[in-house]
Amino acid sequence: MQNNNTLTLETPNLTDITSDSFTQAYRQFIAKGDFIALTRQFEQGFIQTGAENQLSFNVKQAKVSLLDTGVLLIEPENVEPELVKKNSATPSKSIIISSGIHGNETAPIEIVQQLISDIIAQKIQVKHRTLLIMGNPVSMNIAKRFQTENLNRLFCGKHQEIDPCFEKYRAEKLEGYVSDFFNGDASDGDVINYHYDLHTAIRNSKYEKFAIYPYQAGKPWNKEQLSFMASCGVNTILFGHGPSGTFSYFSSANFAAHAFTIELGKVRPFGENDMANFTAMTNNLSALVSDEEITLKSFDNNDFNLFEALGDITKVSDKFELYVADEASNFTNYPVGTLLSTDKNQEYRTTLPGESIVFPNANVGNGQRAVLMVVPTTLQ
Numbered sequence: 057m058q059n060n061n062t063l064t065l066e067t068p069n070l071t072d073i074t075s076d077s078f079t080q081a082y083r084q085f086i087a088k089g090d091f092i093a094l095t096r097q098f099e100q101g102f103i104q105t106g107a108e109n110q111l112s113f114n115v116k117q118a119k120v121s122l123l124d125t126g127v128l129l130i131e132p133e134n135v136e137p138e139l140v141k142k143n144s145a146t147p148s149k150s151i152i153i154s155s156g157i158h159g160n161e162t163a164p165i166e167i168v169q170q171l172i173s174d175i176i177a178q179k180i181q182v183k184h185r186t187l188l189i190m191g192n193p194v195s196m197n198i199a200k201r202f203q204t205e206n207l208n209r210l211f212c213g214k215h216q217e218i219d220p221c222f223e224k225y226r227a228e229k230l231e232g233y234v235s236d237f238f239n240g241d242a243s244d245g246d247v248i249n250y251h252y253d254l255h256t257a258i259r260n261s262k263y264e265k266f267a268i269y270p271y272q273a274g275k276p277w278n279k280e281q282l283s284f285m286a287s288c289g290v291n292t293i294l295f296g297h298g299p300s301g302t303f304s305y306f307s308s309a310n311f312a313a314h315a316f317t318i319e320l321g322k323v324r325p326f327g328e329n330d331m332a333n334f335t336a337m338t339n340n341l342s343a344l345v346s347d348e349e350i351t352l353k354s355f356d357n358n359d360f361n362l363f364e365a366l367g368d369i370t371k372v373s374d375k376f377e378l379y380v381a382d383e384a385s386n387f388t389n390y391p392v393g394t395l396l397s398t399d400k401n402q403e404y405r406t407t408l409p410g411e412s413i414v415f416p417n418a419n420v421g422n423g424q425r426a427v428l429m430v431v432p433t434t435l436q
């Protein structure tokens with residue numbers, strides 16, 4: 057799939073890369089590495105003419121290419137893929153780290169920023185193909201979860217079902233970049249794909265950091281990946297219950313990527329995140345892309361809070377009522393038989409011991425998830 061401007065959607069207001077404003081901002085980015093500034097300045101994207109990407113430069117043995125606003129590709133250079141494989145115990149990897157799919161979730165954006173500035177300052181030498189993403193620049197600029205539609209419901213082609221808006225356009229573009237990236241490894245051998253999609257949550261959570269492991273359709277949950285999550289400071293895992301329109305599910309289902317949606321705490325405005333709280337995550341992602349060894353503890357149920365998703369409470373109509381306190385945290389559990397919601401002709405009562413809420417939100421559109429219901433579980 058090629059990413060050019062032949063989309064059938066209404067295209068947004070794209071900046072010409074030959075304009076003075078773009079040229080100046082791009083030079084500044086190369087000099088200073090401030091990807092948030094560049095992404096926010098050209099929030100809708102820009103036009104590149106010609107077949108070749110013209111927005112590439114080199115850093116320590118890697119080529120950096122700006123594919124679109126908020127989309128940066130890093131490809132190791134001068135290292136024969138075969139040599140990497142012969143000299144290293146690890147196979148070749150293609151790694152996506154995404155942030156800002158919800159524009160007000162700023163800590164993940166600042167983590168990706170940190171990785172990019174360290175790459176440009178040559179503090180990190182990237183040894184695996186890596187795609188770094190700030191997903192929704194328009195909603196970053198208005199400090200909202202999204203402008204018109206929730207981008208994290210539009211992947212796996214679900215963007216085709218909605219009216220034109222920035223998120224529809226962006227979902228199609230991001231799907232294209234991800235597909236090109238995972239299809240684009242030039243080495244002949246085995247490649248392992250990864251996609252870590254970083255988020256923060258609207259509410260407080262009983263377990264501050266947690267990850268959603270997308271539904272695997274019968275494939276086993278990968279315990280080494282769970283150990284990797286734990287080493288990133290994320291030891292609460294929620295196993296997905298079915299196909300969805302999330303970004304991580306898209307990569308998992310279509311490219312067999314080890315993929316997670318990772319919640320790193322609570323939503324805060326730019327500049328108000330305690331970045332020290334994300335050191336383990338940032339260091340591990342940095343080690344992953346630079347092929348440094350990461351020591352993992354072998355999987356043990358006792359090290360984790362594991363939850364199985366039971367399903368969604370979906371808001372069906374404007375009559376929807378949610379009986380969850382505004383201050384209730386994610387993973388609050390309720391006694392069996394508790395009435396949690398009512399809607400046109402239906403209600404939801406808990407039926408299982410330990411049944412808990414995640415992401416309760418009555419302010420979603422009809423047809424959208426208002427709560428994710430989970431129960432504790434363990435792995436065999």
Ligand SMILES: O=C(O)CCC(=O)N[C@@H](CCC(=O)O)C(=O)O
Nearest residue numbers: 208255257258259268302317415
């Ligand atoms: O705190 C909230 O209510 C939402 C936080 C968030 O953006 N979570 C993701 C989870 C994706 C998934 O369920 O796999 C989302 O809702 O998109």
Ligand SMILES: [Zn+2]
Nearest residue numbers: 158161255256
């Ligand atoms: Zn989010």
